[in-house]
Amino acid sequence: MSPRSSRIRNIFEPLDQSLIAKLWQDRFGIPEQAFAGCKFFRKARSIWAISDADLPRLSYETIGMRIMSCKDRPWKPTTSALQIFGRYAAKNLIHLNREEAMIFLEGGSRAIESDCEPGYVVVFYRGDVLGCGLYSHGKLVSQIPKERRMASTAGSEACSD
């Protein structure tokens, strides 16, 4: 890693759209058009997507939405990003029933029969994308962030005005 790399400098660096779209196409079968109108940036080991518009030269804390982490292999999609782009997925997706969905939303894990490839999957319930799951050895492990889980919603109202 060069000392000028964004991983060290911790700044947002523009990325080629087709590079990112290909990763999502390969894993989830999401067509590249799903990302039309977005541009991508890398900061440290995360990838961010924002609607295509001129960004004034400012010091940014975030640019759009953090859509994936490349900290480990394989790369991991965020639940927020799957809730937007996941509905276009054609593979590596799992549909849950009500009971399974509740466990998933609470952050739990559960044995599920699926022909998905091992790795991160898009999890659906009644047509809604719930978020990101990790599927391996016949088990689905919820990757829903703590603050978005069913059991921990008490604080969410404090975030509103």
Next chain:
Amino acid sequence: MDYLDRYREIVPDYVAFQAIQCLPLYNSARINTLKITREKLLERLKEEGVLFQSFHWYPLGLKLDIESPGKLLENLLGYIHIQEELSMVPPLVLGPEPGESVLDLCASPGSKTTEISQMMENRGLVVANEPSLARVAPLRSNCERLGAINVAITRYDGRNFPHGSFDRVLVDAPCSSEGRERRGPGVLSRCSPERSQDLQVLQIGLLKNALRLTKPGGVVVYSTCTYAPEENELVVQEALGEAEEFRLEKVCIPGLLECPGITEWNGKRLNDDLSCTARYYPHINDTGGFYVAKIIKN
């Protein structure tokens, strides 16, 4: 509650105004059209047996007859956002269009930021500024949950936000929050004219910078959830000064009753055109309290 007596002369039907402070505010939410249509969302709520009522003045606003709306799956998935009724007004007055460039100078927790993003259909750019690191977390979390992907967050002191040429700027300023008494009783016990005077210095700094950051022909909306003229009309008068570059435009939301901004306070005459600004009182629309001013840069 006696603190409110200082507004006896400016609030119509003062007795009703005072009486309603003790009545808790209902729960309300905004439908997030970035993720779901109004029809689909209403259908889901009906299926789940959630009792609701649409605002008569805004089809995307809902009164929810439920104890913890934050626990609804629809909230977790970002189909709705728990938001006070009048908090939905300033973005509507700002009127952002898809593709524009908008600055929300005091953005956290992002209720208005995400409403702006929704009005822009996720196109164009919303710069959401929030100086406090601790307050960036809920702002970011709300943007992500609601799927607002045209938002970039900055952390400047709003008075020194460096440069820009925005189509529209919202200054939903830090304030004494007197209008929130129905949400969190006890707010008024922390209020005093001195505190309002202190906040005024900050508010004038924020509004002056917002006016500078707006392109000619652009719009600035200044809002607070307080009644104190020191934080409302006096701030707008001071920030606009004598400059002919700016003019106030009448604030009016059809279906919602506003009272005109005041033009006299403590025996001092204020600019007549401050009557274009709007005061929303809790006893008139059964809401919280808000103040909104709309400024056009010529």
